[in-house]
Amino acid sequence: MVSIMEKKISVCLTFDFDAMSLWLGTFRSKSMSAISRGEFGRVGAERLLRLLHDWDIRSTWFVPGHTADAFPATVAKIAEDGHEIGHHGYFHERAKTPADEILDFDRAAAALKRVTGQEPVGYRSPAADLTPATLNCLVDRNFLYDSSLMGNDFSPYYCRVGDQAPADGPFVWGRETDLLELPITWGLDDFPAFEFVMTRNGTLPGFAAPSQMYEIWVGDFDYLYDRQGEGVYILTMHPQCIGRGHRLLMLERLIDHIRKRSGVTFRTMNEVALEFKTSNPRVPH
Numbered sequence: 001m002v003s004i005m006e007k008k009i010s011v012c013l014t015f016d017f018d019a020m021s022l023w024l025g026t027f028r029s030k031s032m033s034a035i036s037r038g039e040f041g042r043v044g045a046e047r048l049l050r051l052l053h054d055w056d057i058r059s060t061w062f063v064p065g066h067t068a069d070a071f072p073a074t075v076a077k078i079a080e081d082g083h084e085i086g087h088h089g090y091f092h093e094r095a096k097t098p099a100d101e102i103l104d105f106d107r108a109a110a111a112l113k114r115v116t117g118q119e120p121v122g123y124r125s126p127a128a129d130l131t132p133a134t135l136n137c138l139v140d141r142n143f144l145y146d147s148s149l150m151g152n153d154f155s156p157y158y159c160r161v162g163d164q165a166p167a168d169g170p171f172v173w174g175r176e177t178d179l180l181e182l183p184i185t186w187g188l189d190d191f192p193a194f195e196f197v198m199t200r201n202g203t204l205p206g207f208a209a210p211s212q213m214y215e216i217w218v219g220d221f222d223y224l225y226d227r228q229g230e231g232v233y234i235l236t237m238h239p240q241c242i243g244r245g246h247r248l249l250m251l252e253r254l255i256d257h258i259r260k261r262s263g264v265t266f267r268t269m270n271e272v273a274l275e276f277k278t279s280n281p282r283v284p285h
């Protein structure tokens with residue numbers, strides 16, 4: 001007789017509420033039109049909050065300090081609705097020096113505390129650009145988890161500090177820490193697929209059909225569910241991107257597909273990290 005494995009899947013809907021900081025920081029734009037694309041993030045965020053309330057789903061929002069200062073009422077409402085607020089830098093850029101990175105990090109954490117009354121326990125690097133200085137910062141400040149790396153897909157793992165990747169020699173593995181990684185992937189991210197961006201360095205064509213992204217997103221979920229049966233499915237979305245009508249309809253279709261499966265729970269990243277660390281304590285080497 002074939003035993004049917006009980007499914008144990010956590011689904012984390014995560015929203016990077018970059019707003020204007022994405023255009024000011026990452027893209028260095030001075031254009032009012034480009035910056036206003038970030039302003040649309042508030043519209044998208046409010047739509048998403050209504051949907052999440054209707055679905056009775058708690059999610060995780062990574063919020064730059066700049067967004068918390070620009071839209072304090074919206075960011076406070078996200079926290080009041082029971083969603084987790086994670087750290088996402090202050091200005092959505094990589095600071096010029098490691099010392100500036102630490103200043104930026106603490107400035108962002110203070111903005112989140114001021115607006116939500118809570119201190120973040122999780123971090124996601126703006127534009128998935130984690131540096132050793134920020135990683136050390138997370139370890140020094142006892143953060144629970146990071147969500148910027150791509151070394152696995154559905155399985156969290158413990159972060160290392162001190163990795164070295166010399167151009168002329170073998171990769172050197174660093175020391176494992178208690179900081180947990182909840183990994184991401186560009187394939188489960190809305191921004192590169194959907195957003196048209198023109199910069200001096202090149203053009204991101206964007207405008208993928210929602211059906212195309214649905215196929216990728218549902219395909220990864222079905223693989224996890226049907227073939228692995230246990231793990232964490234993390235979607236990275238941006239209110240200014242997923243908040244457009246045709247994309248929200250696609251997201252609704254995906255949520256509907258996921259909710260029909262047994263053994264699936266929607267959780268915040270904080271909850272997933274705590275549970276994983278309890279059931280998979282780090283083994284010191």
Ligand SMILES: [Zn+2]
Nearest residue numbers: 016018126127
């Ligand atoms: Zn971001």
